[in-house]
Amino acid sequence: MNRRLIALLSGPTLFLLILLIPLPEGMPAAAKTTAAITAWVAAWWIAEPVNLAVTSLLPLVLFPLCGVAPLKAISGKYGDEIIFLFIAGFFFGKTIERWNLHRRIALSMVYWLGSNPARMVLGFMVASAFISMWITNTATAVMMTPVAIAVAASTTSSDDAHHLNFQKALLLGVGYACSIGGLATLIGTPTNAIFLSYVKEKFGTQVSFWQWFLFGLPFATTLLLACWVLLIRMFPLKKNTADAHETRATVRSELALLGKITAPERRLIWLFGTVILAWITGSLLWYKWLPNSNDTVVAVTGAILLFLVPSGEEQKPLLDWDTAIRIPWGIVLLFGGGLTISKGFDDSGLAAWMGAQMHGLNTLSHVAILFTVLSVVVLLSEVASNIATASMMMNVLATLAIGIHVHPFGLLLSATLAASFGFGLPVATAPNTIVFGSGYLSTRDMAKAGFLLDLVAILLLLVFLYTLLPVVWGFRI
Numbered sequence: 001m002n003r004r005l006i007a008l009l010s011g012p013t014l015f016l017l018i019l020l021i022p023l024p025e026g027m028p029a030a031a032k033t034t035a036a037i038t039a040w041v042a043a044w045w046i047a048e049p050v051n052l053a054v055t056s057l058l059p060l061v062l063f064p065l066c067g068v069a070p071l072k073a074i075s076g077k078y079g080d081e082i083i084f085l086f087i088a089g090f091f092f093g094k095t096i097e098r099w100n101l102h103r104r105i106a107l108s109m110v111y112w113l114g115s116n117p118a119r120m121v122l123g124f125m126v127a128s129a130f131i132s133m134w135i136t137n138t139a140t141a142v143m144m145t146p147v148a149i150a151v152a153a154s155t156t157s158s159d160d161a162h163h164l165n166f167q168k169a170l171l172l173g174v175g176y177a178c179s180i181g182g183l184a185t186l187i188g189t190p191t192n193a194i195f196l197s198y199v200k201e202k203f204g205t206q207v208s209f210w211q212w213f214l215f216g217l218p219f220a221t222t223l224l225l226a227c228w229v230l231l232i233r234m235f236p237l238k239k240n241t242a243d244a245h246e247t248r249a250t251v252r253s254e255l256a257l258l259g260k261i262t263a264p265e266r267r268l269i270w271l272f273g274t275v276i277l278a279w280i281t282g283s284l285l286w287y288k289w290l291p292n293s294n295d296t297v298v299a300v301t302g303a304i305l306l307f308l309v310p311s312g313e314e315q316k317p318l319l320d321w322d323t324a325i326r327i328p329w330g331i332v333l334l335f336g337g338g339l340t341i342s343k344g345f346d347d348s349g350l351a352a353w354m355g356a357q358m359h360g361l362n363t364l365s366h367v368a369i370l371f372t373v374l375s376v377v378v379l380l381s382e383v384a385s386n387i388a389t390a391s392m393m394m395n396v397l398a399t400l401a402i403g404i405h406v407h408p409f410g411l412l413l414s415a416t417l418a419a420s421f422g423f424g425l426p427v428a429t430a431p432n433t434i435v436f437g438s439g440y441l442s443t444r445d446m447a448k449a450g451f452l453l454d455l456v457a458i459l460l461l462l463v464f465l466y467t468l469l470p471v472v473w474g475f476r477i
Contacts, residue, residue, distance in 0.1 A: 007047035011040035024353075030068050031350035037062045038341055038395075045388035052385055053330030056337025059344065068344055077343060078336030081296045082197035086335070088299035089187035090327035092272055093135035095306050095319045099264040102131045103143055107258070110147075111251045117162075117237040120247050121169050122228050124148055125177035129224050132181030133188050134272075136328070141178045141431035147254060148174045149438050151247045165235035167440045172449055175435035176227050179420055184220035186212040186295070190331050191390040194338055195416035198394045199409060201342055208283035209295045214472040219417070219464045226456050234449055263312030271309060271318070275302035331387065338391035345395045354399040366406055366477065367462065373397065373411060374418045374458045381422035382454075386429065390419040410465055410477035421457045424450035 018036035023029060037059065044055040060078075064071045096102045106127035113123030124144065132140040152167040182189030186196060186209045196212075199205050278298045287293050306319035345351040373393075380389045393415045401408035422428030424447050426436035436446060470476045 004049050007044070007049035010047055011043040011049075014043050015040040026356065027353045028349040030348035031353050033066045033068055034063075034341075034344040034348040034350045037066065037068070037344065038392075041337065041341065042388075042392050045392065046380075046384045048385075051330060052388055053333040056330075056333040059337055059340040063340065063344055068348055073347075074340045074343060077201075077339035078333065080197055080201070080335065080339055081294075082193050082200065083332050083335050085196075085296040085299050086187060086190060086193050087327065087332065088296070088303035089134075090136075091303040091306055091319060091324055092275070093139060094323050094327055095268055096135055096272070097139060097143075098319065098323050099262065099268060099311075100258060101265045101268055102135060102140070104255070104258050104261065104265065106131050106144060107147065107251055107255045111248060111255060116239045117166050117247075118232050118239075120151070121166070121173045121232060121237070124151075124170060125173040125224060125228055128174050128177035129181030129184070129220065132178045133185045133220075137178040137182050137189060138430040138434070140181070141175060141434040144174050144178070145171070145434050145438060147251070148435075149440070150254070151250050152438075152440060162236075162238050166237055168445050169231040169235040169237065171435045171438050171440050172446065173228065173231055175429075175431040176231075176423055176450075176453065177224060178431035179423070179429050180220050180224050180227065183223070183417055183420055184213070184216045185209070186216075187299075188216075189420055190334070190387050191416050191419045192216075193335060194387065194390045194394065195412055197335060197339055198342055198398075199412060201339055202346070202398060203408070205409075206294060208287075209279035210283045211473065213280070215413075215464070215468060218468060219461065222464075223457055223460055226460060227453055230453055230456060231449060234452075264318060267309055267312065268318055271302060271305060275299065278302075334387050334391065338394065341391070342395055345399075351395060351399050354396070355402040357403070364404070366404065369400075369404060370411070370414060370462060370465070370477070371458065373400075374414055374461065377415045377418040378421045378454050378458060381419045382425050382428045386419040386422060390416050393419070406477055407475045409473070409475065410469065413469070414461055414465055417461060418458065421454050423453040423457070 015036045018032065018039055021032075023032055040062070041055060041058050044050065044058070045052060048055075060071065060075065063069045063074055109127040109130065110120070110123040113119055113126060124147075128140055128144045131143070148170050152170055179189075182192070186192050186207070192212065196207050199207060275298060279295055282293065282295065282298060307317050307321075307324075309318050310316070311318050377389060377393055380392075394412060397411040397415050398408050401411045420429075423432070426432050426443060426446055428450075432446065432450075435441065436443075465477055
């Protein structure tokens with residue numbers, strides 16, 4: 001029996017096993033059915049016998065057929081307003097890629113920061129993280145990795161150990177920074193949208209771009225610096241002036257190929273800058289005057305303008321549909337699948353039943369519970385998609401929070417961020433896979449640095465949850 005067939009059978013098998021077991025005391029029959037459906041979806045999200053987006057369509061079929069919820073009640077979840085926020089964000093990402101603005105920004109940052117090997121690594125990491133705040137980490141890694149490889153190949157140090165360490169620190173730094181940067185903004189990675197849509201659906205709370213930014217940016221910045229320190233300690237670098245000159249020359253030549261900043265780049269900077277400013281000021285000022293406005297309205301308005309504002313070249317707009325259609329549409333289905341399962345948890349009574357079973361955990365230390373939760377999420381994200389991991393954990397952690405009498409946002413936010421860690425294995429994230437494919441890294445190199453970084457990230461997140469989160473979001477865990 002081949003591996004894919006086993007993966008395919010895992011979902012239906014779990015589904016049938018849960019349906020066949022006796023109904024636990026106090027659990028509604030619909031709740032057991034919802035648990036069975038969730039097990040099938042989770043098994044396929046983890047094993048991936050089919051694309052994650054295809055798996056996300058299962059709730060549309062299974063919930064109505066099993067009598068949990070009618071199709072009309074759940075299909076709307078696949079068009080939630082948060083989904084349109086991310087579609088608009090993807091449109092901006094594609095526009096930035098179309099005009100090579102991300103490459104210009106990244107190369108400029110690397111050039112000005114990199115005066116020695118250690119600072120060159122930092123420059124690449126800062127550039128990768130900054131770009132990943134606005135476009136997908138995969139696109140950032142695809143853009144930054146060839147430049148990093150060119151820089152790594154350009155060094156001619158007579159010290160082989162130093163040369164190898166520089167290459168490893170540089171490539172790992174790029175891969176990790178692409179994942180870390182996405183933590184800083186609400187549109188940085190799809191897992192953030194899963195949190196955003198879940199808390200709006202479950203608790204009726206709208207988290208704004210500015211609220212997320214106040215917590216996400218300081219945390220991502222601290223984690224990025226911790227990652228840099230870890231890498232240059234694990235792979236020691238000398239202050240090699242010759243290498244620094246060679247690498248800066250390589251970056252300068254890449255910048256020269258781009259030429260002067262173009263009209264489309266300037267117009268895109270103005271438009272995207274206006275959208276970001278509107279996101280920041282909206283929750284502080286004018287959303288109160290226009291009660292039906294929010295981050296999604298701003299994002300979609302900006303996205304429409306991308307198709308209307310002329311680029312200044314050959315009568316073309318900043319974005320055309322042939323380019324826009326290449327955004328990752330499958331993620332839209334992933335969001336919808338997660339929201340549908342969330343609705344099933346509530347409507348069937350499964351969430352309430354699970355919460356009642358977890359009351360006994362209230363005697364345990366909340367820090368210990370949080371550390372355990374984060375560890376489980378990180379380990380899951382090493383072998384499964386971070387989007388699937390976050391989607392699976394939302395309902396479980398919301399019921400856990402109710403059971404142990406803590407604010408649910410702390411658990412949900414921590415799991416959302418932790419799902420984007422996964423630094424230890426090449427298969428954990430797309431950036432890991434891309435930099436591993438450079439040929440400069442071994443699995444041992446990535447595991448040695450990555451699993452230690454996983455632990456550092458968990459501990460840092462715990463500190464931020466108990467210190468910064470109460471200040472910027474106004475509640476304690």
